[in-house]
Amino acid sequence: MDLSALSDFLLVASHGGFGRAARASGRPKATLSRRVAELEASLGARLIERGERSLRLTEAGTLLHARTGPLLGEIAEAGAAVRGGMDRPRGRLRVSAPLLLSDTALGRIAARFVRAYPEVDLTIRSEDRLVDPVEEDFDVVIRVNPRPDARLVGRCVLRDAPWLVAAGDAVRPDPRADGGPPPLSCVVRAEPRPGEVWTVRDGSSRTAYAPVPVLRLSSLPM
Structure with a gap:
């Protein structure tokens, strides 16, 4: 019917x-x-x-x-x-956020939030690993450069320009024999995806590199 x-x-x-x-x-x-x-x-x-x-x-x-x-x-x-x-938010809210964002910004934001919505029980868990919001029971996860995930609904809340910082000769590696982007030794937090290419802009010129991690750090401040 x-x-x-x-x-x-x-x-x-x-x-x-x-x-x-x-x-x-x-x-x-x-x-x-x-x-x-x-x-x-x-x-x-x-x-x-x-x-x-x-x-x-x-x-x-x-x-x-x-x-x-x-x-x-x-x-x-x-x-x-x-x-x-639902006119007034209430209940439990568990958030997972990166350490750097938590240390520099989320304290003030969280304080204003709980003042505005005192009936919400807010918990922010700060760590740089990619938590599983379904398995680990998080309501919101904040991620830097997230990879697509069909199980999640996302919204961009902040944009920033990444910078490549290196000695001058470090970003001029020899081109590969097969004509592909040259390898670039780098420090990373998240492992590059297979076949990932970094495009570096220097004024009006663009150069592509294939990132090759030589040092992996889990913390952005580190």
């Missing part, structure tokens, strides 16, 4: 006519009539006897109205209660 069409039927039945229901709901009279007809067709039963100036519920329509009206009313009340409960 189409619950949307059932809702339209109950609206018409409660107001005693398509015109009254249309005026009360702001919906076109033709739309309500079509939706009720679709419900009748799906149920294989006539629900409303339409007259020139009034309508009358059939026996089937009276039964459907009596059995489903209170149920949809309770569903509407439950929805209103949920929406009302």
Whole structure:
């Protein structure tokens, strides 16, 4: 049964006519009539006897109205209660964030947050490893240069320009024999993806390099 069409039927039945229901709901009279007809067709039963100036519920329509009206009313009340409960955030919020961001910015942000929303129990766990929000029960994870993950919904909250810092001759490695980007020895926090290429801009010129980690550090400040 189409619950949307059932809702339209109950609206018409409660107001005693398509015109009254249309005026009360702001919906076109033709739309309500079509939706009720679709419900009748799906149920294989006539629900409303339409007259020139009034309508009358059939026996089937009276039964459907009596059995489903209170149920949809309770569903509407439950929805209103949920929406009302969400007007003010409350409950537990667990966040995983990188150490550098936590040490430099999140303390002040968290203090303002709990002052604004005192009913939220906020926990921020600072570490540079990529936690699993599903398995480790985190509500929010903050990641630097995240890799695509079909299980998660993401939003960019900050952009920054990465800089390549090195001695002058270190960024002029010999080109590879196969013509691919030359290897570049580097210090990394996250392991480069297979085939990953770094493109370095120097003014108007661009040069591509293949990163080759020689030192791996888990902490950005380190």
